[in-house]
Amino acid sequence: MSDAAQPTAAEVRAAAEAVKAALDRHLAAVERRSGEDDPAVYEAFNQLAAAAETYDELLYDRYDEVTPFEIPGDDTLPPYTGPEEPNAISVLIRRDYAVVEPQRLLSQAQRVEAADVETGTGIGDGAPGTVHGALGTLFGEFEPDEIASRHKEFGLEEGDSTLWVTASDEPADPGEWLEAPFEHVDPQRVVCRFDVSAVFDDELDEDDPDEGDDVEDDEIEDYDDLDTDLDEDDDLDDGEPEPLEARER
Structure with a gap:
């Protein structure tokens, strides 16, 4: 980071003071909480986390130092x-x-469009030739759950x-x-x-x-005993x- 973009020492000090004030508010909310899911405690917790994160960022930007505290992510829901x-x-x-195989996406969309034209339900203007056009075709044809289960077929x-x-x-x-x-x-x-x-x-x-490596090599003595018979056309x-x-x- 350039010197011009660095926070000032006063800004870092102000952020530290904000953390101290947030600590006091959090402790006060905990001391007078009305129950396990008291919204005041939840709010004070979030304010403390935000203040600590700001201080940590400014401290690093100014002095290339970090705090010993891990700022938890907001992975819990507030009280219902x-x-x-x-x-x-x-x-x-x-x-x-992520669109990882655009050509596969385009090919699938072209098949859908061609089938619609054959059955008389397509507009007959030709298959989509752009990725965003192909996405519109596929998501218009298939339910979101089907796309989720067949995403690899669509190059996603x-x-x-x-x-x-x-x-x-x-x-x-x-x-x-x-x-x-x-x-x-x-x-x-x-x-x-x-x-x-x-x-x-x-x-x-x-x-x-x-985890997941519980099967020892000697537990499978003969691979011929395994049922691996699948029809070639099975999806x-x-x-x-x-x-x-x-x-x-």
Whole structure:
């Protein structure tokens, strides 16, 4: 970092003072908490984490030093404040993919378009020739769950995914939220949440690098005894991976 972009010593000192004040607020909230899920404690915790992270960053930028504290990620949900018996729920899903084989993606989209033209359901303007056009064709043809289970066929590679179930007092009016479907999510109305991420894979590997290696070589004496007979035309469906972490109320 250039000298011009470095924070001043006064800014670092102010960040340190902010951490001290946040520590006092957190302790005070803990001392007078009303229960295990007191929202005041949760808020004070988040403020302390944010102040400590800011201080750590400024300290490093100014003096090339770090604190001995690990700032925890916000991997917990706030206390639930929604209705005990919801009249409606919303299921919010996000799945990330990387386009790793554009040609495969284009080929699959071309097949879909050609089949639609043959059956009279296509517009006949030719197969999509761009990646964004191919994505529109495939996601218009297949359900998201099917794309998730067949992503490799479409030249896609899975990234992180998350699913949130949120409670509502009443169902939304038709068309009410379509322009901004994820804009007004209240974390305190999340009933449960399921995440899938390579980060969790890495954590499992670090915790137990030998996990999954329980089968000894001598446990399989004759590979001819294994049933490996598969028809050549059988499609192996990897399926959608099970969530590695689930947070429930």
